[in-house]
Amino acid sequence: MDGEFQLWLETWISGAGDFWQAVVFFIEGLLLPFRLYQVAVALAVLLLAWGLAWLIDPRFEAWLRSKSGWKAWQLRFLILLRRRMVLAVFALLIWATVGVFASIYQFPSRRQVLVLIATIATAWLLIWFAAQLVRNPVLRRFVVWGMTIYATLHYLGLKDAAADLLEGLALTIGDFRLSALTILKAVVVTGVLILGARMLSHALGRRIRGNKDISPSVQELSIKGLQIALYGAAFFTGVKAVGFDLTGLAVLSGAIGVGLGFGLQKVVSNLVSGVIILMDKSVKPGDVISLGDTFGWINTLGARYVSVVTRDGKEYLIPNEDLITGQVVNWSHSSDLVRLDLNFGTSYGDDPHRVRAIAIDAATGAPRVLSDPAPVCHIINFGDSSVDYVLRFWIRDPSGGLTNIRGKVYLALWDAFVDNNISIPFPQREVRVLGEAGAPEGAASQDTPKPEKSA
Known part of the structure; x- marks a missing residue:
């Protein structure tokens, strides 16, 4: 065991040394006079871009507020552009600088560093815009950082050295070898496939909901089944694409399934109840229901819960199991009368x-x-x-x-x-006071309901 650990440590140190040598070689290349002044020009352009962005931002915000009639996606794009105003202005200025250097100097080496910096800045900007397709903030941040690091290493020529370094971080059990690079590839490929499955499921979901010939319950059931199929296919395809052998997980997945069956009994019950609700059409989006003290109309049917919106604007998330086992008054089930x-x-x-x-x-x-x-x-x-x-x-x-x-x-x-x-x-x-003249001894006040006389 000590020999295996020593071999792994030597392999990793060798990979780290190769990566460091590649970084040092790149830095030494920048220290050449005709490249060093290009770095200085790029820094000057960065300061100029920061100043211009600082001047443009208030005017751009005022102009943006005046465009209330524009479409939502156009306004969203402009808001995103405002958040990365410095990077966008820098990318424009650095490419303009590259054009100026190209007209002055005939040799490409005189503008090579500027082209590299401009390419990396443009890649960062495009990655940030593309990452907005990911709705989850944590996952979006992971995508931005991961793709930014990958693009930077790729254009700097350090991708192969970094890959060798990550490949050296591996866990070997018998014939099974799992490296950090393999895990990273699996995460990236699976994430891209899941993002594609999400976009495809949303597009197909809109088409299904727009079909008036399909009842709302069948629409929701079809969409849920489509999402399960697409997400499942994306996950297994992504894991299989990077070389994982899923056949060995059959026994383990069975044991995990038994454990989850006991630990997530309520969750599974709600999932099954949701499928039953969609199939028997007992409730559907738009129905008006009463469940206990909750009265409102169904907004959405989820995999785990039903969203019910009341007249006062409150949205209750009622577990699907409660709709199956409890007494529900559906005011518009078979008739809206x-x-x-x-x-x-x-x-x-x-x-x-x-x-x-x-x-x-x-x-x-x-x-x-x-x-x-x-x-x-x-x-x-x-x-x-x-x-x-x-x-x-x-x-x-x-x-x-x-x-x-x-x-x-x-x-x-x-x-x-x-x-x-x-x-x-x-x-x-009628009130009688004790001791009042003419009142009998021991009389007490009493309430006597009397009808009001008609006028």
């Missing part, structure tokens, strides 16, 4: 036939209340101080809210009862 009931009471002195007609007319005139089926009103109880009624009416847009339509119908009832001298009884309190 919803019946609402309002309870009220009137005085015994008011004609119940007249009260019912007035209540039906008031509900019919309220917005969102359907005339077919027409509202109905029934007596449900003879109370202690009032005749109790129930007013039933139908609406077809539960996503517009239930509390607001109830409030509008109640307000219409109030106005109609006031206009027709219909009284709504309420409890009245």
Whole structure:
């Protein structure tokens, strides 16, 4: 074991020495007089670019704020350009300097360093713009740094020396050898393939959602299946492309699967529940549901949860398992017709036939209340101080809210009862003071509900 470690250490030290020699050779080449002054010119151009960017930035920001009518992708590009204003100005100026040197000096060696610096600066700028396709901030930063280092080493001629150095950092177990370079290649290739799978899945997802002949549940199920297939194919293709043998992972993956089955039981349950929901079409995007105290409409169906947006703007992420095992009220499952009931009471002195007609007319005139089926009103109880009624009416847009339509119908009832001298009884309190003249001994205050007399 010590011999293997010593061999590995010697190999790595040799690779590090070769890399350092390549770096020293490159630096010695820059110290030549006709190259050293090109480096000085590049530094001067960098200072000039920094000053110009400092002057341009406030004016560019003001101009950018005035372009509110532009498309989103155009504004996003300009915002990204503003964040890298110094690098963009430097790339333009250094290429202009290369053109000037080309017109003055006939030999390419007189502008070789400037061309190299301009190429690297342009590569950095393009890498930064291309990396914006990656939405995850941490992954985007990793892509920017990784591609920047690779491009820099490539143009400086140090790529092969760096590859030998990383290849020396290896772990050998029997016939299996895993080096840092292999891991890096696997990460890069897999990342590129996953990024391509993500862009392709989004493009196909937009086409599937735009097809009106496919129901929303089938659309979501197709998109989820497509994403699983694309991401899985990208991962295994990327790992296989760099030389990993996946057949040896079969037994290990089975053991890991059993462990994950116990440890991630809830996660797996939610994933399976999400597939069941998509297949049986019990809920779909746009449905209005009630689950416990949560009332709202379904925004999206995720692999693990359902997004429900309420009328007050809150977004609840409800696990898929709760929709399968719990009692869910789907107000628009098979029909978007919803019946609402309002309870009220009137005085015994008011004609119940007249009260019912007035209540039906008031509900019919309220917005969102359907005339077919027409509202109905029934007596449900003879109370202690009032005749109790129930007013039933139908609406077809539960996503517009239930509390607001109830409030509008109640307000219409109030106005109609006031206009027709219909009284709504309420409890009245009678207080007797102890020791008051004419009051019986030991009398106490008591509450006696009395109906309000009609005007």
